[in-house]
Amino acid sequence: MGVIGTNAVLIRAVGAIVVFFVARFLYRGYVQRSRVRALKAQGIPVLPHSLLFGHLSVLGDWRADNPSDANFYTFHTWLIKNCKRYFPDLDFPPPVVYLDIWPIDVSFAIVFDPITASQFAQAPSLPKMSLVREFLDPFTAGRDMVSSEGKEWKTWRSRFSHGFSQRNLLAMLPELIEEVSIFVSQLGELAGTGGEWGPVFQLEEKTTNLTFDIICRATLGMRLNEQLRAESSPLKFALLDQIRVMNHGTNAARALPLGRMPWHKAAARRNNNMLRDFMMPQIQSKLKSTSNDSQVKTILDLAIRYIDKDDPNGSRETPNAEYIETLIANLKIFGHDTTASTVCFMLKRMQDHPDCLAKVRAEHDAVLGPDPDKVVDVLAQSPHLLYSLPYTLSVIKETLRLHPLAATLRESTPGFSLTAPGSSMRYPTDGWGLWVVRSRCLATPRLLAAADEFIPGAMDGARGRHHAPALIELRIISVLVARRFDIEEAWDKWDALQGSKVNPNDRINGERLYAAGNGIVHPKDGMPVHVVLA
Missing domain, CATH: 1.20.5 (Single alpha-helices involved in coiled-coils or other helix-helix interfaces)
Known part of the structure; x- marks a missing residue:
């Protein structure tokens, strides 16, 4: 030839x-x-659908109605607001709303009803959606307990669960208060006096540094001092850049999503090497230590306690390389990003609702004493008082309802269908990714008439479990900050500093502060604020 x-x-x-x-x-x-x-x-209500474009036009409507950097989580609230536009006979979206966005690889069955959601998120618990694993893959290569299923998930979850017990968190309280006290001190340096507001700054930058310090202390038992550094630590640089890389994966908000390019994969390898180099000395030190007397058990302490059981091919003296990589992957997922954003949204909600802020302050006066400067001493003597603030906890939980830390994404199985209360309709799920965002799931009119309003305590009985480290961090911040400062968004000052880089018309529901970002939720522009002493 x-x-x-x-x-x-x-x-x-x-x-x-x-x-x-x-x-x-x-x-x-x-x-x-x-x-x-x-x-x-079958008579199931669906969004207006095109044989050629599917529901991409609906996605386009959402994009046209919202700023270009709006997070896809806002799609749910937008759909509720525009329900009549797509379901003229309904006041609230159906229990299951199908979103066909092919040629994007995944199309969603978005679940708005909590009873319906429990059918796949609790019993039975369907497999996690491949989208979750793909998102985390550059970070953990599928070794983490968020990506894992079954026995592996149960094993690692059980290793860490004791670290989030009330007893262990209270033992860790002095260290956590020490980190939050630095945050409070920095707010004090930026606060105006005599009724005058201080300079504008991005609150998320401060809360991010704080949560880095807290997470590093809780997971590895070491001081990072991110809040006191002039430049970012290698840990912070690598984690933030890794999140940037992760966000280059599948993004349903883009009509033509581009996957990760070779340079993204190279950056992921570099970041993971930096993270591994940072963690390994601490891991090796813990492995060599024979003391187990400390009352405070870090995430790392709890993991290596069972190394002989979890690593059949190794031991504490000579751990298997595979075990070490899995350990590092699980340590990395105790991230900072969601908690840093939640702190911002919690302070915003108290800013927007002075009556709630007044109740929080009154509760702190009654339980912790009238002098905010003595709170640290009071908690040192009686740490259990941190768990005796029911209204403050309701404020935190209401913040998490309206600004959830995460969504539930599950894969369907052949023949599996969903039902909704009061209806004989069955909703097929074959070929659909099941998606429920908890704030919307708890916002059905059947459960709460004013679903989008901030009403602490109104939904306490209906809420699920929340991430324990986030809760204690938010409690400490509230008791150390609420009575000392008034914190207010400062968009006029921010616009003056940024000039043409910002668009004052970027708003959602009239708000300049909204959920932004491609993947993990961030407050718009890092939440520019100014502060005054209360």
Whole structure:
């Protein structure tokens, strides 16, 4: 066979491969579109659907109505607000809303009803969606307990659960208060006096540094001092850059999402090496230590306590490399980002609701004494008082309802369907990613008439469990900050500093502060604020 013949064979082979992938691509699209037609045939309410574009036009409507940096989590609240636009006969979206956004790889069955959500998030608990693993893959390579299932998930969860017990958290309280006290001191340096507001600054930058310090202390038992550094530590640099890389994965908010490029993968390897180099000395030190007398048990302490049981091919003296990599992966997921954002939104909610702030301050006066400067001493003598602030806890939980830390994403299994209270309708799930954002799931009019209003205590009985480290951090911040400072958004000052870099018309529901970012939620522009002594 000559050169021409060889080239012809090669061209035909390449052409066949291209045809195969194009055909498979189009077939998947046909199957996905057909699923929606089948839903309509069963009488299930669906969003206006196009055989060619699916629900991409609905996604386009959301994008057109919102700032370009709006987080996809805002889609749920936007759909509730625009319910009549797409479901003219309904005042609230159906229990399950299907969103067909092919050619994006995943299409969603968005669940708005909590009873319906419990059918796949509690019993039975369906497998986690591949999107979660893909998002975390550059960070943990699938070794972490968020990505894992079954026995592996149970094992690592049980190793860490004791660290979040009330007893262990109270033992850790002096260290946590020490870190929050630095945060309070920095707010004091920026606060105006005599009724005058201080300079504008980005609150999220301060809360991020604080949560880095707290997480490092709680997981590794070491001082990071991120709040006192002039430049970011290698740990902070690597973690923030890794989140940037992770956000380059699948993003349902983009009509034509681009995956991670080779340079993103190279950055992920570099960041993981930096994180490993930072953690390994502390891990090695803990492995060599024979003392177990400390009352405070860090995440690392709890993990290596069971190393002989969890690492059958190694021991405390010579741990298996695979075990070490899994340990590092699980240490990395105790991240800072969500908690830092929640602190911002909690302080915003108290700013926007002075009556709630007044109740918080009154509760702190009654339980912790009238002098805010003595709170640290009071808690040192009676740390249990931190758990005797029911209204403060309600404020925290209401913040988490309206600004949730995470969503639940699950894979369906063949033949699995959902039902809703008061209806015989069955909602098929084959081929759909099940998605429930807890704030919206708890916002059905059946449960709370004013679902989008901030009403501490109104939903306490209906809420699920929250991340324990976040709760104690938020409690400490509230008791050390609420009575000392008034904190207010300062957009006019921020706009003056940024000039043409900002668009004052970027708003959601009239608010300049909204959930922004491609992946993990961040407050818009880091929440510019100014502070005055209360």
